[in-house]
Amino acid sequence: MSARTSPPPSSAFMLICLLHSVIALSSGALMMFRMKEIYTFTHGIETATKLLGSTPHDQLLIRTSDSFSGLLLFAIGLFLFMVSFIEDMDFQSFFAKGCIFLHVFMAVWRFWFERRVEDLAWDSVRQTVGDILLSLSWVFFLVCSWGEKYD
Known part of the structure; x- marks a missing residue:
């Protein structure tokens, strides 16, 4: 074992x-x-x-x-x-994947619904880009941790 x-x-x-x-x-x-x-x-x-x-x-x-x-x-x-x-790598990976899901979901929500509000159209584009960038930080973490795990 x-x-x-x-x-x-x-x-x-x-x-x-x-x-x-x-x-x-x-x-x-x-x-x-x-x-x-x-x-x-x-x-x-x-x-x-x-x-x-x-x-x-x-x-x-x-x-x-x-x-x-x-x-x-x-x-x-x-x-x-x-x-x-929290120092558990399995939890960190799970948490990062959940955060990616939430940020992508928010970006889709902003793209499909918030941009239709005339007064908020430009702001929703800026916030959508922000959500995508925040999700990319978690993707960066997953790529780095995957590299550390398999090196």
């Missing part, structure tokens, strides 16, 4: 998780507390005014939705930070 030895954990996994964690934490915090400024910066004043709603009730609903979305993104950032310290 031979005992299966697992290869040493990859530092690339920790680095990618921490990078994604910082992105999610900062984006989530900005969404919770500075969404009006973010809308104005990314879309311009006219589009930001449309996106923030026209009635006080709409504005409250949109702010509440943005805050909960930001809180979810912040929680994902904390989760990624915790996961970055």
